[in-house]
Amino acid sequence: MTLRMVVVGGGAAGIGAAGAAHQVAPDTTVTVYTEFEDVGYSPCGIPYVHGKEIPRFENLFLQDKAFYEQLGLDIHYDTEVTGLDLENAKITVAGEGEVSYDKLVLATGFNYADPGVPGTDLEGLYYVKNIRRAMEWDKVLDEVKTAVVVEASPLGLEMVTALAHRGIETHLVDPHPWALAEIGDPDIMQPVMDSWTDMGVIMHYNTKVEAFLGEGKVRAVQTSNGELPCDLAVICTHKQPNNRLAREAGLDIGSTGGIVVDQRMTTSKPGVFAAGDCAELPHGVTKIPIQGLSGSHAYSQGKVAGTNAVGGDRIYQPVYVPWGMVAGKWMIGGVSFGETLAKALGIPFVMGTAQGISRARYYPDMKMVKVKLLAEPGTLKLIGAQMVGGEGIKERADFLAIAVKAGITLEDLAWMENVYSPPIGALNEPIAMAAQNGLASLEKS
């Protein structure tokens, strides 16, 4: 009898799991349930269509439905899974009844945290997630004069940048003292905030949303520092694991609200796997569980879950979390954690910081690249990094994530070789400069 695998969720993790299962064991019957109308598109691209960097939403579709049909994946669109019966290996599907499985992959994703204030039932509150809704909202944006972005989360940064780029008067409201304060250090975020000022963004830090005001439709956001009139509010609160089905079915849920999985992405119930934003994974340095990583992480986790579900053997390792994005006129990024988070977690560190350049200083379009490196006292092994700059941030973050994982030290980085060629690299690599400064600060102390 052929193995029957059921996947709940059609995002990066779910499709990654379905595709991997099909690849590893082509005889498997793979069924994917998604509550949405589509799979195979990039939700991460939505802010850039709103910002007019990308001309059409259609560009975000990577595969059409026929592709998955031809692949042999049975995808049920617009279909809600309402319950899991893990004891009897069945799920309940709205409109389809009970469906049996041999292996189950939960890829139920995330929900934005409820702002928890009055007025969230008003029209004009936009949660960026589904592409069909994004297409509708994009037409609304044509009429919007003033928008409020709620919280300077990664999505919040993208949406502030997009709306400002589109020419909308954009307000950012965030309860912290600077943007992306739970991840980014203030000195890393300062150039981003300066560039937003240049772009006309009005920022309201240390400011809490108290209510959304309006009759039927939002007309203002009530904050701890006064009322902000607006035509639209974009809600960019935290991504919380969508754990309802798993929780109700009795699967172990971790401290972040994510489904607990082992390194094979197996949940507390054998034969049931979880992947993507609904699961939590240990941080490579702190071992603390974390969740809400990137689409790349979700896709990779899905592939591991799908492979193991059909008899393969793949391990998903602890995460060192290279991250990067465009915000305002800069790129920001890093790995593991920065200075602020390390202090908040009580993690001791030594630090080296340097501001370098991306090309020879005389070469056109040369950009600033600032690097902060955090290392373990004594061993000087790299444990975290943050960067802001004009180019090469993604590649450096990928590099530094491997460096943390491999136990590479400030000494190693200080004397690293680097490419020097005027149009693409400066005499001194900013990472090496930061490491040298870190070593020099140790000699002085």
Added chain:
Amino acid sequence: MTLRMVVVGGGAAGIGAAGAAHQVAPDTTVTVYTEFEDVGYSPCGIPYVHGKEIPRFENLFLQDKAFYEQLGLDIHYDTEVTGLDLENAKITVAGEGEVSYDKLVLATGFNYADPGVPGTDLEGLYYVKNIRRAMEWDKVLDEVKTAVVVEASPLGLEMVTALAHRGIETHLVDPHPWALAEIGDPDIMQPVMDSWTDMGVIMHYNTKVEAFLGEGKVRAVQTSNGELPCDLAVICTHKQPNNRLAREAGLDIGSTGGIVVDQRMTTSKPGVFAAGDCAELPHGVTKIPIQGLSGSHAYSQGKVAGTNAVGGDRIYQPVYVPWGMVAGKWMIGGVSFGETLAKALGIPFVMGTAQGISRARYYPDMKMVKVKLLAEPGTLKLIGAQMVGGEGIKERADFLAIAVKAGITLEDLAWMENVYSPPIGALNEPIAMAAQNGLASLEKS
């Protein structure tokens, strides 16, 4: 008594040594002799001024003479050192006589290999090196209709690209079957050569220069495949270590012609150091001595030599040679060696290749990035890499150099985490894809 350090050579290595000595032991008397009119500029930028990417030669000066004076460095310009008396710790300086030293750093750089054919005494043969000559030649280029670039060395690639960009009819003559054949693999170089074709460059591979023809001034290059009329020939032959002084003084010279140094950059004579293009260093993987690396290498070696000369203790490690450059409309780069060189050296390897992209596939200005990874059979430790692409090549080459040095494997790279954000990074990192393909090819075999 203050220590007296003499540096022969005012390029990146010489100035690096002088600056480091001054920093480590400020009381040292540091004297630098250079046969040229200037120090403190970037010769690596010259092709880009010729190519009109950089507007003025003056931009290439990083420091003026007053800067070094204020720093306390005594630089003798236009001054030739004609001999070394290592026994008595003296050098002979043209016009100054004998000068004593306590410590000596040789940073005598390189010379282009003599083409070894008739006609090299003609006018119109341009050796790209000194900025004053480059300024004069740049005026000549205004009148040049047709130029021949001799040899597809790294400088040759830059000059072909620059002259074509300037609108000069450019011929490239090279004895090998493809451009940069001693370093780059043919599949890596193919996009570069295709882009040169687009730019109007006429390439002559498997073609030897037999003579420069003309009366007083070059009017054609005689090749093994016929005569190429030209107004100018740019000689981009190999960089050979300028070892004359060292050789005549009896210092050990290695297999490449470079001065032999230990890891403290000490020559065979204690108290005498060498750094930069005049020295040879062991390759990290093959342990074979190599020379003629980048300005970044020269500068780093100079700093180690200068530090050690005045009583510091720094080690210069074997080189893994991350490299990268712009050629035609592409960036190329790599680390250690590629497929062709590994085969030529008889080094066994397993290989993984992938063509990926630099941003989300729907994001504007997304570019192709092709990665080839070579690993040691059995251990799967990375031993070399080559790349061609539209962005992020320098940063990836720096990364892969550390990866080779740290013993990172194809397994590590196949499952590496990567930044995914539409404007700066794709869902799948090309390095990871190449590693996955390498592992997949092993499973099949």
